[in-house]
Amino acid sequence: DAMVIQNPRYQVTQFGKPVTLSCSQTLNHNVMYWYQQKSSQAPKLLFHYYDKDFNNEADTPDNFQSRRPNTSFCFLDIRSPGLGDAAMYLCATSKTSYEQYFGPGTRLTVT
Amino acid sequence: AQSVSQHNHHVILSEAASLELGCNYSYGGTVNLFWYVQYPGQHLQLLLKYFSGDPLVKGIKGFEAEFIKSKFSFNLRKPSVQWSDTAEYFCAVTPSGNAGKSTFGDGTTLTVKP
Numbered sequence: 511d512a513m514v515i516q517n518p519r520y521q522v523t524q525f526g527k528p529v530t531l532s533c534s535q536t537l538n539h540n541v542m543y544w545y546q547q548k549s550s551q552a553p554k555l556l557f558h559y560y561d562k563d564f565n566n567e568a569d570t571p572d573n574f575q576s577r578r579p580n581t582s583f584c585f586l587d588i589r590s591p592g593l594g595d596a597a598m599y600l601c602a603t604s605k606t607s608y609e610q611y612f613g614p615g616t617r618l619t620v621t
Numbered sequence: 622a623q624s625v626s627q628h629n630h631h632v633i634l635s636e637a638a639s640l641e642l643g644c645n646y647s648y649g650g651t652v653n654l655f656w657y658v659q660y661p662g663q664h665l666q667l668l669l670k671y672f673s674g675d676p677l678v679k680g681i682k683g684f685e686a687e688f689i690k691s692k693f694s695f696n697l698r699k700p701s702v703q704w705s706d707t708a709e710y711f712c713a714v715t716p717s718g719n720a721g722k723s724t725f726g727d728g729t730t731l732t733v734k735p
Contacts, residue, residue: 543723550630550727550728551727551728552625552711552724552725552726552727552728553665553711553725555723555724600664600665602665606718608653608670608672609655609667609670610655610657610665610667610713610723611667612657612664612665612666613664614663614664615664
């Protein structure tokens, strides 16, 4: 089945230790998104790729970076995780402005 | 920038009760509207969507939503809920033709008591 896959599902990292989360899709969608979701809050858009074009949200900290080497893969890099970065990170894809298809998320714990 | 407001943070209903979850948005232009659902232990998935045409849209599992442009609202309804509808529900707005500007509401947790 076509889907959005996120690895790992659970990630524990130490304060200040870089971490990379990955997302892959078999839907061949041109848009890929990264969201941060904290408990009982709305998913917060960090950035998205429209094809190869990277679009950063104005309030996304510089600590968060992303790479999209090809249509299928997208990575979220957190350069120096702080305790406040502990959250669920969601990857999603869409065809232009249509509905989004979400992966299962990666729960990041920072110790 | 657009914003989305969901009126109820937590709703508790008994089975067979009717459901209406409120969603209001603010944006000056044309929008695409969505309701997503997250069942316990599962990922977010689309419940229904509105792009244009008939303002009353039907989704999966007997859900429907009505877009009222004059009220900037897109309320979710179901005539008779089931225990399996227990989940978190998110309303989302995307300006038409602008894929990256999706905004989600804070979500409503629905608990259905058997």
